[in-house]
Amino acid sequence: MASELEPEVQGLDRSLLECSAEETAGKWLQATDLTREVNQHLAHYVPKIYCRGPNPFPQKEDMLAHQVLLGPMEWYLCGEDPELGFSKLEQTNKPSHLCGRVFKVGEPTYSCRDCAVDPTCVLCMECFLGSIHRDHRYRMTTSGGGGFCDCGDTEAWKEGPYCQKHDLNTSEIEEEEDPLVHLSEDVIARTYNIFAIMFRYAVEILTWEKESELPPDLEMVEKSDTYYCMLFNDEVHTYEQVIYTLQKAVNCTQKEAIGFATTVDRDGRRSVRYGDFQYCEQAKSVIVRNTSRQTKPLKVQVMHSSIVAHQNFGLKLLSWLGSIIGYSDGLRRILCQVGLQEGPNGENSSLVDRLMLSDSKLWKGARSVYHQLFMSSLLMDLKYKKLFAVRFAKNYERLQSDYVTDDHDREFSIADLSVQIFTVPSLARMLITEENLMTIIIKTFMDHLRHRDAQGRFQFERYTALQAFKFRRVQSLILDLKYVLISKPTEWSDDLRQKFLEGFDAFLELLKCMQGMDPVTRQVGQHIEMEPEWEAAFTLQMKLTHVISMMQDWCALDEKVLIEAYKKCLAVLTQCHGGFTDGEQPVTLSICGHSVETIRYCVSKEKVSIHLPVSRLLAGLHVLVSKSEVAYKFPELLPLSELSPPMLIEHPLRCLVLCAQVHAGMWRRNGFSLVNQIYYYHNVKCRREMFDKDIVMLQTGVSMMDPNHFLMIMLSRFELHQIFSTPDYGKKISSETTHKDLVQQNNTLIEEMLYLIIMLVGERFSPGVGQVNATDEIKREIIHQLSIKPMAHSELVKSLPEDENKETGMESVIEAVAHFKKPGLTGRGMYELKPECAKEFNLYFYHFSRAEQSKAEEAQRKLKRQNKEDTALPPPALPPFCPLFASLINILQSDVMLLIMRTVLQWTVEHNGHVWSESMLQRVLHLIGMALQEEKQHLENVMEEHVVTFTFTQKISKPGEAPNNSPSILAMLETLQNAPYLEVHKDMIRWILKTFNAIKKIRESSSTSPVAETEGTIMEESSRDKDKAERKRKAEIARLRREKIMAQMSEMQRHFIDENKELFQQTLELDASISAVLDNSPMVSDMTRTALGPAQTPVPEQRQFVTCILCQEEQEVKVESRAMVLAAFVQRSTVLSKNRSKFIQDPEKYDPLFMHPDLSCGTHTGSCGHIMHAHCWQRYFDSVQAKEQRRQQRLRLHTSYDVENGEFLCPLCECLSNTVIPLLLPPRNIFNSRLHFSDQPNLTQWIRTISQQIKALQVLRKEENTPNTALSKNLENVDELQLPEGFRPDFHPKNPYSESIKEMLTTFGTATYKVGLKVHPNEEDPRVPIMCWGSCAYTIQSIERILNDEDKPLFSSLPCRLDDCLRSLTRFAAAHWTVASLSVVQGHFCKLFASLVPGDNHGDLPCILDIDMFHLLVGLVLAFPALQCQDFSGISLGTGDLHIFHLVTMAHIIQILLTSCTEENGMDQENASGEEELAVLALYKTLHQYTGSALKEMHSGWHLLRNVRAGIMPFLRCSALFFHYLNGVPSPPEIQASGTSHFEHLCNYLSLPNNFICLFQENKEIMKLLIESWCHNIEVKRYLEGERDAISYPRESNKLIDLPEDYSSLINQASNFSCPKSGGDKSRAPTLCLVCGTLLCSQSYCCQTELEGEDVGACTAHTYSCGSGVGIFLRVRECQVLFLAGKTKGCFYSPPYLDDYGETDQGLRRGNPLHLCRERFKKIQKLWHQHSITEEIGHAQEANQTLVGIDWQHL
């Protein structure tokens, strides 16, 4: 279809291109009816440009639209060439000082915590960096898109509203200048005309709802039968559903379907089929049919192509308008005028109104285009912003209702603009007073919650799904209310007062509907059948919490408002209360001669509700009345006399009793919903306007009534009245044994009640209740949090209530109460309580949860013990109450209170049965302590003539009255202090008695009122001393007993370890022993040690014993015994790669014999160093495999390891492994013992001999491969060949290893081959030995790099596991040839040898620039035995090693001289040239000569020598490691020391002359030939002529990319990154490769690619090219490091960015500024260098199984 249409499009282009913008504009200028003229133009051209086929051609459409449609408008507007016209406009424009930058998705935004008026005020990065706020406490977030920069808005910032760029000279501030004065009359008129027409056109067409008919003035003459089947977005169907449906409906591929779905999701609609009506209709019906099974079908329309065309142009037009007004504020003002001008239909007929009101009908793309236009026009113009705000407010109800029924997220709704309008304080104030906005919002909200119960309260219980959905959406209105209230007025007008109070009325109506909602009734007998719905009510409460607080804040600002609000609130509460008490009968209670009237009500029997917002609001206002002193200033204005304290306390008290009963287990049958409600009631998110206010309300009540009456009501509500009015309750109960449960329950209730009394008296840290300020309050919160344990900043923030600005106020006080401890490499920074703050600790702090309370108690007691203090935790001294609450304190000395105290003490003294509990006693002691503290403070602060009316000490000294005649409280305390069962409380009782005496002294000395002397107070010193001695003795006994127990414990522990954990310890010892044996061998002299060659330092044979971690058997490592193996992990690696674009293309054909010096594809072997028997391991692995198979059958779960690929976890340390390495003795010793001639050939002779042997082998090989030759002839040829002396190619040595070792040699070799090349295992493949040598070389190189980068000496600092791994790996690689085909290994040797010593018959060998010399060395040395074993001429292996080493070293020197000596840096030579320097210079000159003078001339031998030494150092270090492990010669102690470069020592150890240029001179002849042949290679020439590159030496270690210091620059970088596949779209999960710095579009359909037949995300795909399967990424928007390995493994790792509190912010939730922590970044880099990423992932996945389930390959 597309191909048919193509030519038509082509043809049309020409006619369109001929259309001249200037001419058209000219015609328009002449027109009498401009509207008609323009419409005709559009009607004609728009369908010719847009929608010509199934797929849009955006570039062509844009080009044509600009030429034919927009061009004329620009000409018309300017009246001249728009390029000139617009630049003129721009010049005369006085730009506004608002930034107004609209944020892209993911763009960083900044808010200043010090200066922003509210948290919605944000800056773009550019403005932020140029503002004063960058040095303030700022918060950083990423934008979700939409919203704009508030720079320049003076209302948004308390300070520094302008950045440098938008700063204006303060002298120049002009009062609202009309921007039109800068435009000419003509331009104004024309702009007005064209804007009016175009804006109307766009609105008309976008809101057009007919599907096949155009508006009359756009109707075309001829109409083709071309339609689109248009699919619209909804939030109901998932991506997968849409993709699946589309594949069915329009027959497209999955890729296309994904494309459609992506566009639908992004733009809100996409045509999925183009053709005639029928054709489209058909697709539509399939889609509808297929999706109607879900809640509602996908929206599909069949639309005529011309309508779609006009709509597309309409969108284009709106963006165009947006960009045109950018030229001039005048144009912008005209557009605003046009937009807000009322149309012919009166109210709501302006274009802006029309767009807003059809918002919910528009598709996503259209919405976002016009929202953006509004933001850049209406919201940027100060005058019209106001007018627009009024329109918005007037339409508020409609817009919100539309939004509630719409299903798009709020960010795509016009309703979301409320944040831009309502948060501007002046606008908000204007809208409140003029449009009554507060009331409108609240009423609109209430309108949407119509479901009420009989009492008119909200009822969420029977919500349908739809209602629940609406409820979720309608909650955003609360946010609007919050925006309106967020900035508090500084001045009140009468209007504002009136409208605020009107809003307050509406708000009270709302709260009234919540008062008493979701009531619960205690379930007895049966468990409830269904958990009742409770979340909705709590959601509402939680969302309203800040609004309730803000309402109070507003009231606090104006006395008149406060008084009125107080009255209103009280009135509403009275209304509510009237309903509650209906039918409840009055009852009279009496105790201790007091009696009170109350109602008969039982929480455990009747309905009770947790939701009491009206009571709580009144409590809040009451505190404000106290705080602002309105109560004393205008008592006559307050309805204080109307307050009925019993009414006030009734409901809060019921709620608190409910909590107590739940705690006592009385509501068990009511299920979890109640438990949850009670949890939230106390939770930090709700408590401020719930629990806290209930406490305040009770405090209010007590302070206004007789405390005895209060306590009696309380006892009655707790259902404990009976107990305390029965004199002998204790005795009675203890005689009955049947009611244990009931007694227990009552005990808990008594404890809870005592706790409540403690809170009522002790909680006076709200300003207004006690004489404190806000700082005291927050300090106290922090002190108590830190009393539990030291906490990180974020933990502390979480435990403190946040205000509407998300501030806790913590920063202002934290320094005063805590020390900050910085974090280490892991973990977080911690705040620790300052010791001097411990005295303010209150064990019964009301915000402690029970768990916190006991933790805090424990911690504080421990602290006291550490400080060698007594462990009493007495109540702290408290600030005095405010006068309104002052009388509350009398509760402590009221008769009923004393009765309660006395009763509990009496029970304790009697100490029988279950009647009392320790916590009960503890609470009574605490209360007594509080009373004593109070009295003491009163006495200390009393004025001269005043009498202290608080006489608690007197009262507790008096014995109880009839009928029980109990002893006095004091006397009982004295009795109890010696009670053996109260050991823990002794210190507290002691403290009480001490304080009592102190008070007595004060009273006596001041003698204001003599305290009655009572029998109990005589505390003789002697008895005290006696007591002291007794305590000391007991303490001593206790100490001895403790010690004995400790000794027993540790004995048991030791035993346990012996029995069970033997495993672990032994391996530890083993690790140590292997290394120790070899390095500290006493047999080796301390003379210079030599690691190789004929002069190799002899190593005495060491016997090595190891223990299998699986069967615990010990065994000696021997050639002929069973194999012992190490768990090992082989992986491909690019860690050392110098060329990441290179990777193995076709593994089947890849030849790994020569490693390129760019080290691009290495194979690394690592091991945890744990040793097993080969057969034990085999058995273990088989069982893992079997288990895995069973598990996979049961549930398709992943594990952290892939058994099918041979992976397993080390049985001891759970380290990921995929093979095992056999443990071997130094293999050279086995073969080297054969013949020892003293006369060994020199290098020249040796090369000659080897060359001859190679030649002989080649002839033989050729013979063998030549078919049809007689045996005899064969032999003849051999004779002819003249075999070199002593060479016996028919000799095949016997393999000395046991079968089991041989098997393991093959196993490991095959594994290395399989993993390294990523091929199927094949032990016969000739590349197996090469891979083994390669892995050995590569692993040594990577470890050498790590040691070098950390400036560590070669040998001494290797951890045991690395040491063991390298030793086993090297020896394995050296022994592997014994299980490989001899001729294959010989063949490899020949080729390797030929790369340095050219012979014939070797075709394509790399030139020396393209060979990594260390790999070559390892290959040659390890392959050499295969040749040497047939040589009986007496040349020892050692001689061969030495010559190979010298030869390769010389080749490397030449390599370095060729590639790395091109620069003579400015440094001057220090002394005259030495011998060595002259030698290098001479060598260089020779090279210069051989290369035909292509080599740069150098004159400084000193520089050359420096370069050579630096370049060769890594090679020498690697070689030293290699020969050390190969031959087992201990390293010379000098090399083990850190610091110096050890060049000489290395040379000695490696048997190199110190002046290594000597090597060349000693072997002058042969080297001359060789060098010449190397230099004549064509590649060398090309290099010297600059035609190609070569690696230079030393190679620098790879590092992870440089990360910026400030995290926000990364966010910014990522926000500018768009998906590389979907044309300019912002990527949702931009992810940075830390290895190469590539940004990827992760976790998204758009960037999935196919890898080995599976769809994988961008990250996984990238790991294959960048890290051969392993990847280290930073997910920028989450601030999270991502490790990936293979397709199935991954984990998240803590990012290297920390905030000032030493914490990471994964997910960027807190928004504190983040800075790079270099140490942590280094740690990640180290993991990478050590090849530990995969291991790290394994450990993470083992620790956290949920990680296993993540589809890592889709990231």
Ligand SMILES: [Zn+2]
């Ligand atoms: Zn800005």
Ligand SMILES: [Zn+2]
């Ligand atoms: Zn700015």
Ligand SMILES: [Zn+2]
């Ligand atoms: Zn600031």
Ligand SMILES: [Zn+2]
């Ligand atoms: Zn074993």
Ligand SMILES: [Zn+2]
């Ligand atoms: Zn292990």
Ligand SMILES: [Zn+2]
């Ligand atoms: Zn990369």
Ligand SMILES: [Zn+2]
């Ligand atoms: Zn993408």
